[in-house]
Amino acid sequence: METLKKLSLPAFAASLMASAASAQEAAGLDDKINQAFADFTGPFVSFIFAPFPGTGFPWIVGWLVIAATVFSLYFAFVQFRFFGHAISLVKGDYSDPNDAGEVSHFQALATALSGTVGLGNIAGVAVAVGIGGPGATFWMITAGLLGMASKFTECTLGVKYRNEYEDGTVSGGPMYYMSKGFSELGLPGGKILAVLFSIFCILGALGGGNMFQANQAHQQIAGITGEYPGWITGLVFAAIVFAVIVGGLKSIARVTEKVVPFMGVTYVLAALVIIIMNADQIGWAFGQIFEGAFTGLGVAGGMVGALIQGFRRAAFSNEAGVGSAAIAHSAVRTSEPITEGFVSLLEPFIDTVVICTMTALVIIITQQLIIDPATGNYMLNEAGNAIATVDGNTGVSLTSAAFASAFSWFPYILAVAVVLFAFSTMISWSYYGLKAWTYLFGEGHTKELVFKVIFCIFVVIGAAANLGPVIDFSDAAIFAMAVVNVFALYFLMKVVRQELASYASRLQSGEIRKFEH
Amino acid sequence: MTTKIVIGLDGTETGERAIAFAKDMAERIGSCELLVVYVIEWSPFTFQTPEENALRHKRREEELELATARVVNPAVEALKSAGFEARGIVRHGDVAETLNDITVENGGSQIVVGRSSADGFKKRLFGSSTQNLVMHAEVPVTVVN
Numbered sequence: 001m002e003t004l005k006k007l008s009l010p011a012f013a014a015s016l017m018a019s020a021a022s023a024q025e026a027a028g029l030d031d032k033i034n035q036a037f038a039d040f041t042g043p044f045v046s047f048i049f050a051p052f053p054g055t056g057f058p059w060i061v062g063w064l065v066i067a068a069t070v071f072s073l074y075f076a077f078v079q080f081r082f083f084g085h086a087i088s089l090v091k092g093d094y095s096d097p098n099d100a101g102e103v104s105h106f107q108a109l110a111t112a113l114s115g116t117v118g119l120g121n122i123a124g125v126a127v128a129v130g131i132g133g134p135g136a137t138f139w140m141i142t143a144g145l146l147g148m149a150s151k152f153t154e155c156t157l158g159v160k161y162r163n164e165y166e167d168g169t170v171s172g173g174p175m176y177y178m179s180k181g182f183s184e185l186g187l188p189g190g191k192i193l194a195v196l197f198s199i200f201c202i203l204g205a206l207g208g209g210n211m212f213q214a215n216q217a218h219q220q221i222a223g224i225t226g227e228y229p230g231w232i233t234g235l236v237f238a239a240i241v242f243a244v245i246v247g248g249l250k251s252i253a254r255v256t257e258k259v260v261p262f263m264g265v266t267y268v269l270a271a272l273v274i275i276i277m278n279a280d281q282i283g284w285a286f287g288q289i290f291e292g293a294f295t296g297l298g299v300a301g302g303m304v305g306a307l308i309q310g311f312r313r314a315a316f317s318n319e320a321g322v323g324s325a326a327i328a329h330s331a332v333r334t335s336e337p338i339t340e341g342f343v344s345l346l347e348p349f350i351d352t353v354v355i356c357t358m359t360a361l362v363i364i365i366t367q368q369l370i371i372d373p374a375t376g377n378y379m380l381n382e383a384g385n386a387i388a389t390v391d392g393n394t395g396v397s398l399t400s401a402a403f404a405s406a407f408s409w410f411p412y413i414l415a416v417a418v419v420l421f422a423f424s425t426m427i428s429w430s431y432y433g434l435k436a437w438t439y440l441f442g443e444g445h446t447k448e449l450v451f452k453v454i455f456c457i458f459v460v461i462g463a464a465a466n467l468g469p470v471i472d473f474s475d476a477a478i479f480a481m482a483v484v485n486v487f488a489l490y491f492l493m494k495v496v497r498q499e500l501a502s503y504a505s506r507l508q509s510g511e512i513r514k515f516e517h
Numbered sequence: 518m519t520t521k522i523v524i525g526l527d528g529t530e531t532g533e534r535a536i537a538f539a540k541d542m543a544e545r546i547g548s549c550e551l552l553v554v555y556v557i558e559w560s561p562f563t564f565q566t567p568e569e570n571a572l573r574h575k576r577r578e579e580e581l582e583l584a585t586a587r588v589v590n591p592a593v594e595a596l597k598s599a600g601f602e603a604r605g606i607v608r609h610g611d612v613a614e615t616l617n618d619i620t621v622e623n624g625g626s627q628i629v630v631g632r633s634s635a636d637g638f639k640k641r642l643f644g645s646s647t648q649n650l651v652m653h654a655e656v657p658v659t660v661v662n
Contacts, residue, residue, distance in 0.1 A: 092561050097618060101577040101609030103570045104561030111567050168575035250569070257564035331570035431567035 038469035041476075045469075048476040048483075057308050060479045064315045067486040068146035071153050074493055075500060079148035079345050085507070086342040093514045094339070103332045105343045112328040112344065114260050115428030116351050118421035119216050119396075120317035122267075122414065125359040126398035129369070131386045132309025133378055134285070135292025137360040139310025144352025147320030148345040153489050156341030156496045157181060158326030159334065172330020173432070174323035174485045175201075175439045181492045193488050194439065197323065200480040201436035202451075204324075207474010209429025210455060211462025213422035218463040220396070220415045234463030237423070238456045245430050246452045260424045263417040264355070270413075271358035274406040278365045285364045317356055318348040322478060323485035327432045336512075338499045359399055366402045368393065430455050519602075523552045523625040525616045525650070528588050531631025534661045536592060539629045543601055551603040553592045554619055555584045559609035581607050613649035620656055628658045 049058045072079065088094060089105045128136045154174065161180040162172025175194040182190025218233040243249040275282060292306055319325060325347060329340045363369065370388045372379045381388040393401045396418065403410040430452065437451040438444075506512045524539045526532035536553075543549035557580050565573075589605035596603035606623075608615055620628055630647055651658050 095561065097608070097610070097615075100561070100615070101557065101559050101573075101580065103565070103573045106562050107565050107570060110564050111570055114564070115567075168578055169571055170574070171571070244566075245568075250566070254564075254566075257566055261564055328567050328570075331567065331573065333574050428567055431571075 037473070041469065041473040044480075045472045045476045048479050049472075055304070055308075057304070058312070060482065061308070061311050061315050063486060064150070064321045064482055065143055065146065065311050067321050067489065068143065068148075068150045071149035071489070071493065072146050075149055075152065075497065077149075078152055078342075078500065079145065079349075082342050082345070083349075086346050088514070089339055089343050090346065094512065096515060099333075105332065105339065108329050108332045108340065109343050109346060110257075110261060111331075111428070112325045113264075113347055113350060114257060114424040115324065115328060115432075116317065116319050116347060116425075117260075117264055117355060118425045119213070119418060120313070121351065121355045122359060122399050122418060122421075123216070123396040124313050124317055125356045126363060126393075126395050126402075128309040128313035129360050129363050130389060130394050130398055132306040133292045133369070133387060134288040134360070134364045135290075135294070135303065135306035136310035136313065137289045137357060137364075138293030139307045140314045140356055140360070141310075141353050143311045143314030144318060144348045144356070147314060147318050147348040147352065150320040150486075150489070151318075151325055151347055152341040152345040153493055153496050154321070154323055154326040154485065155329040155344035156338050156499060157489070157492055158330040159332060159337035159340040160495070160499070162330040170331055170333075171435055171438065171443075173201075173327035173435055173439075174481075174488065175436060176330075177326070177492060178484075178488045181495060182488070185491065185495070187491060190488075193484055197481060197484040197488075198436035198439045200477050200484065201323070202433050202440075203477035204322075204474060204481055205429040205433025205436070206455065206458045208478045209432065209474075210426055210458050211474060213426050213429075214459045214462035216396075217419045217422040220418045224412070224415055229464070231460055231464035234460035237426075237463060238459040240423070241426055241430065241459055242452075242456045244427060245455070246449065256420060256424050256427065260420050263413075263420055266413065267417060268355060268358055270403060270407065270410060271362045274362050274403065275358075275365060277406060281365045285361055288364060289360075313356065314348075314352045318351040319478075320348050321486050321489070322482045324429075324432050324478075324481070326485075327435050328428065336503060338496070338503045341496070341499075363398060363402045366405045368398060368402045368405075426459070519548050519550050520546050520627075521550045521552060521623060521625040523554055523616065523620045523623070523628045524592075525612075525628060525630040526553060526555050526588055526592065527612075527631065527646075528555070528584075529631065531661065532588075532592070533631075535629045535631040536596070538659065538661045540596070540599065540601065542627075542629070549602065551596055551601055552619070552623060552625060553589050553596070553603060553605045554616060555589050555605075555607045556612045556615045557581070557584055557607065557609045558612055560611065577609065580609070612646035613653060616650055617654045617656075620654070625656060627656055628654055630658065630660055632660055632662050 048060055051058055052062065090109055092104060092106070095104065125140070128140060132139075157177040158172045158174070161177035162170050163176055164170050175198050178194040178197060179190045182188070182193070214234055214237055215230070217237065218230045221233055222228060222230075240252060244252050293310075294303055315321075325344055329344050332340050334340060368389050370379045370390065371377070379388045380386070381392070386394065389398055389401075391401060396414075400411045400414050403414060433455065434448060434451055438448060441447050503512070520543075522539050522543060524532075524535050526535070539551055543551060584607045585605065589607055593603045593605040606619055608619065610618075616628060616630070619625075628650065630650065632647060647660055651660065
């Protein structure tokens, strides 16, 4: 530990630079490490992403969608019944002025959103629509609406069972509701689930919440400046992340947290402008979405293909059921844990139903997907695994091309947005990972520093190399969080139902009412 | 009936002049309670990192303690020892809005503040807290130079 403390930032950076440079020279060694890692983690990755027999449908996606459906039914579609109430809470209508200065519902929502809004909304949707056709949008929205109930359940529990320490700070999340909630109900195994969840959460934070983001940010920057070694981006990012999470340089985080929502709003506004400019196509686009949802419109895989792509995208994008949002929301001090649940159900709505749908509509309306004039169906590309697009774009470049067809300068804004989204997602996940780390190893300055330094090292690794197997593994780890989390939620959902019944009756009787502002 | 006068402080010396003016007024009125109010500028609609959120409660307590100990308590003590009935309130929020809310809640009949010392871009864009208070308050406001 002493050596870590003594290591100055420049020395730390230099040692990383040296190791990155030698890694480039020894590309052969790189391949060997990749291969060894892939062999070691392969069974786990293939287990998590294994399809249902005879289909291309990964069971983990089914697991999340079934959970979202169960929670929607169990809470009698709380996401629609309390949607208006959730907005009132965010506006502060029910906030006691004497609690002013605590984390507000709006702040908790914004913080959690900045962790989920990102690449999934821009690149992921393009992949879904590119493979599954416009119909994928319909299934994506359906899954997003159902996912609102999962978020509601996990975030209510996150606040209810968090730890409050004497110094006034809080720690919360699935590991706390697993251990405390299970023992409260007299169920065994809560502690084991909590440890499992924490391990997956740390891996997910280092992978999907870090390496994947660094990697994609580098791709974006390199796309504009031309190719250059990834470790340079990695070092710059690592230095900034280090300054924020270790050096306590809050100003950078604050700037990002202010710019990211602005970027999100700009993105949605630009999409709206494009949609309005093509107002005569809106009816047609929705026609394509509905028709494609049930017929496939000649898309590879037909209707099932559209369904798989849509469900996958929603699940990957809004993280409902993964448990990450429960960590973010538990910082709110409220006498009513369920109010955080109501607020959190807006996240899948904003992330998936609004932002993802905007991306999909722009791609459809600007006619990036090529239709065969003879049959009216979509044409497949040469490989036959996706729809043919103008200039053969996929992923981010498909979204970029769709926006560029209306505003030629938009790809630059989009690149900046992707980099900022990546950065804010990393900051959020560094916190989620840290909470899991301290759950396993205990709180303490040195223990926390170890995790933060590891986190920064992984930023460089993520940006430096194209580590396919590592990224597969980290995605798998995020979904492994969902396996453990949803399992626990099934046992704990009755606790949430009691809270809901009590809150609803007090709201009805007027015991809970708005404050005059 | 006791008249309640609210004194809004911002931790600068203009506050001293506001207190002096309120004392003078209280002496003339007779039965008077002076409410010394300090508002910590805060908005529920800002964007924060998860870590800032986790530490927020602790920070809030520290802010309240600091404002009470440094600004409000000394003023209240000084007023009391000068023979006035006085009490202090510290709250987070938008300065103008919160000063007005506290005045209405406590049945205050008048607000006394020092002229704002804030300057720069934000003031040009949104006006100072004093200007906002004068425009939106539900009771008469006296701005002391």
